[in-house]
Amino acid sequence: MSAKQEFIDIFKTHIKREGADKLLAHLMSSASDFFTAPASTRYHGAYEGGLVEHSLNVYECLCDYMERERVRELYGLEASNETIAIVALLHDLCKMNFYKPGFRNVKDDNGVWQKVPTYEIEDKLPYGHGEKSVYIISGFMRLTREEAFAIRYHMGFSGSEEPRNVGSAFEMFPLAFALSTADMEATYFLEGKN
Secondary structure (H helix, E strand, C coil), X not given: CCHHHHHHHHHHHHCCCCCHHHHHHHHHCCCCCCCCCCCCCCCCCCCCCXXXXXXXXXXXXXXXXXXXXXXXXXXXXXXXXXXXXHHHHHCCHHHCCCEEEEEEEEECCCCCXXXXXXXXXXXXXXXXXXXXXXXXXXXXXXXXXXXXXXXXXXXXHHCCCCHHHHHHHHHHCHHHHHHHHHHHHHHHHHHCCC
């Protein structure tokens, strides 16, 4: 099964709230490159389709995290299947229509400069990272406060946010910490540098 079809199947199975069908239709439309976009310019998922693969990896990592006995029993962290699917699958919608193909010069093994394909950022909606994803999703369906904060702060302390705000968001909305952990696990352990 393709990553696109797997994403669509998980989305349709778990995300049922009003407006979800319109959001999925948008992702599948010619107005969106979500299913072909890379996840970054040069690092994890820096290839066609990298964004949807990253989203699926984060979904699997978050599902695994939420199943941990310690998370459920000691931390008391619970979330519905719908919430898990929403925050994991949609946390990086900000990267949709964000990259464009380009080139960069690198030296080959013989020290000769070569032009190699890469991706460049072309941000047509400079609204931040997590907050842009929340903004895009909210144009189609309502998020709970916990879902919005989880998506907004999924970069954790590695983003450009005020560290005090990140810590407060993690304390107030533990799903934000869980999503951040799943995102880092997918990025650094499953995907890594290309």
